[in-house]
Amino acid sequence: MAYFAWQRTKAQTDRHVRCTRSAVKSFVKIRKRTQSAEIIPGFGDRRFTVVSLEPEDNGDVEKIQRVLEPLYETALSQRRVCLTQLFGVGRSPIPTLIYHDAVVDGWIFMEQYKKTPIVYSYLFCKFWNSIIDILEDAAFQKLSIPVSDDASYWTFNSRTGSFQYDVISLTLSDEDEPGLYLVQPPPLSRNCNPLLDSNGIDSNKVIRAVPDFLQLLSSCASNTPRKLRHHNILTFGTVVDLEEPGILAYFPSIPSPVWSCEAPIGTHDVVAKYSKSVPSLVDLTFVKNNNKWKLNVHFSLRLSEDYCQRLQTAFLAQSFNLHPGDPEDLLFIDELDFVLAGTFTSDLSSCNPPKYLHVPPLSPDWIDNMPCLCWPPNARLFYWSFDCRGRMEIPEEDWEKYGIPNLEVKTFVGSYWTKLVYEAAEEYLHTKYDLGGQQFANEHGYPILVKGDPHAAKIQTSLNTIMSGKEKAIKDLSGEGKQSKAPEPNSHIEFQAGRIEQASIVEISD
Structure with a gap:
């Protein structure tokens, strides 16, 4: 025994x-x-x-x-x-x-x-x-x-x-x-x-x-529901302060963000996905037959996953010289998310007449070679229609009459990291890199963060411009691709915002 x-x-x-x-x-x-x-x-x-x-x-x-x-x-x-x-x-x-x-x-x-x-x-x-x-x-x-x-x-x-x-x-x-x-x-x-x-x-x-510990750290990003009181435009690839107006820094040559629809991780009563034939139509599949279905669907306008991961890691490594205050006030604009949630008591697609959910995709405008979005967006996020193509819109005041539930929209902008994540990043950089993060970015081929606002008309580079994270001969910025001599001390090179792929951290002149 x-x-x-x-x-x-x-x-x-x-x-x-x-x-x-x-x-x-x-x-x-x-x-x-x-x-x-x-x-x-x-x-x-x-x-x-x-x-x-x-x-x-x-x-x-x-x-x-x-x-x-x-x-x-x-x-x-x-x-x-x-x-x-x-x-x-x-x-x-x-x-x-x-x-x-x-x-x-x-x-x-x-x-x-x-x-x-x-x-x-x-x-x-x-x-x-x-x-x-x-x-x-x-x-x-x-x-x-x-x-x-x-x-x-x-x-x-x-x-x-x-x-x-x-x-x-x-x-x-x-x-x-x-x-x-x-x-x-x-x-x-x-x-x-x-x-x-x-x-x-x-x-x-x-x-x-x-x-790849710093890359793992960057994955601990959170989305904030806090309102951007001081910003009327979102510029993807930029860093802002939640408490102050203006843009602190940016990554040049940002690709266009992609609009998507996906369900949060886990099991759900309603599966939502975009129709293959109608761009705005969201097909709803009611999974559990219990006379009560919970919808939870995630719409986002975000940079591609691989590109976003690289930029998040590059930002986290180079963020320590951007902000003298609370690092949790820093927000990296890499995505805009909407969570649409509510409870259904009937399968609206099988009712007579059927009702269809439409969520028109958001697309950015390009300003100074950067993808931007008016904030808050002027258009409504969603509407209901008797027509699968969205031509017969149901007035909002009639939704209750047709058994359409109230759907709550939660909005999240950009990515931020907690103080503990910044402390871990700082501890890691101290192992063999400088705290500014450029040494880490150069060694691993990450983009270099540029200080300032990309919407300024012109910016001036510092003496030694770093391209592609390595020291190279400064090329002719006119587009001819000819190699030129290094600039004389106190000289300046002018170029249009958003044209340089990699650069050392520079300041934008007033």
């Missing part, structure tokens, strides 16, 4: 248990104790985690068991790396869960590295990828279990070095509807897994495991 021996490793916490999934919710208060354990004899150094759920009222034990019972089979049978693995359960005198391996609360594990920005940022990206993996897992989707992006409902397995979703922890909460990410992060390579040792994880381990 094998026996469990365990010691307490974490202070007790008070949590609420949801005891019913009906419209009227009932809660009981419990004390959750987490302890480490090992089996003796015969199992060597095999580790386990024991979670005890002690209700304040002993009469609530049956309620707890009733809530957890449907999850036991899933948690016990699913031998999947993305799920916290349940070894067994104890039913008396109090509900007790025994997990494989030594696992800790995901949020607590990440928080201990908050003062080591490189490690924390790496763990955040690893956690982010774990969420995407489980959302795209077809077998897990069939279980109809909600997924949360709250790290406190995830565990970290120190043996495998992976985040695992605890399907039971979410049940032991009063969370109504988990939030989810809208974007897909770049995947981490399979061999990118610097494991824990007695000293934990240090920055050098992460940098060795992730050669």
Whole structure:
């Protein structure tokens, strides 16, 4: 016979248990104790985690068991790396869960590295990828279990070095509807897994495991819903201050952004995609027949993915000389996003008469060789029509009469990075590059950020213009392509905005 021996490793916490999934919710208060354990004899150094759920009222034990019972089979049978693995359960005198391996609360594990920005940022990206993996897992989707992006409902397995979703922890909460990410992060390579040792994880381990660490950091961009009060035009490829008017810097030779329609990651009641025959028509496919369908669709005008990734990394490396204040006020204009959300009580495409959703694509104008968009846009984002080609528009005041729901539009502009990401980038640049970022950009072939406003009539270059990130002979800017001598000291070269591919950081004259 094998026996469990365990010691307490974490202070007790008070949590609420949801005891019913009906419209009227009932809660009981419990004390959750987490302890480490090992089996003796015969199992060597095999580790386990024991979670005890002690209700304040002993009469609530049956309620707890009733809530957890449907999850036991899933948690016990699913031998999947993305799920916290349940070894067994104890039913008396109090509900007790025994997990494989030594696992800790995901949020607590990440928080201990908050003062080591490189490690924390790496763990955040690893956690982010774990969420995407489980959302795209077809077998897990069939279980109809909600997924949360709250790290406190995830565990970290120190043996495998992976985040695992605890399907039971979410049940032991009063969370109504988990939030989810809208974007897909770049995947981490399979061999990118610097494991824990007695000293934990240090920055050098992460940098060795992730050669393109700054590129990984740039993927941690967020979209801001904050209003651009001081800007009436969006110029793609530029950097602005959310609190001040004007453009701080820009990347020359920006391609035209592309308009697209896509669903956020995860399962959805309504699948939305653009029609192949009508540019503005959004085909809606109602997936679940439950008389209530939730729509969540993402429209964006953004630079192509590969180009955007390069520019984001180039910006993050060169951002430290742009702003003396809070770096979170810096906004890189690389995309404009609209999230359209609402709840349907009928399939409008199958009604009589059918109703069709139209979202006309936005396209930028070109000003001074830069793609620009009036802000806020003059046109409406969407409308409904009785005609699939959009010629018979339904007046907005009649939408309710025809069973058309109110759809909420959330707008997000550009990309910004948190202070912690900037701290990680700074820590990384200090390893072998200058803090200005040009050395990193030159070595890796990234575009050079130009200080100033591309809409100025003319700009003057500094003495040594750097082209394509390397020192080259200065070419004749007239377009003839002839090589010329280097300019004399104090001389200036004038050219039209947006014509130079690569340049050292220059200032725009007033």
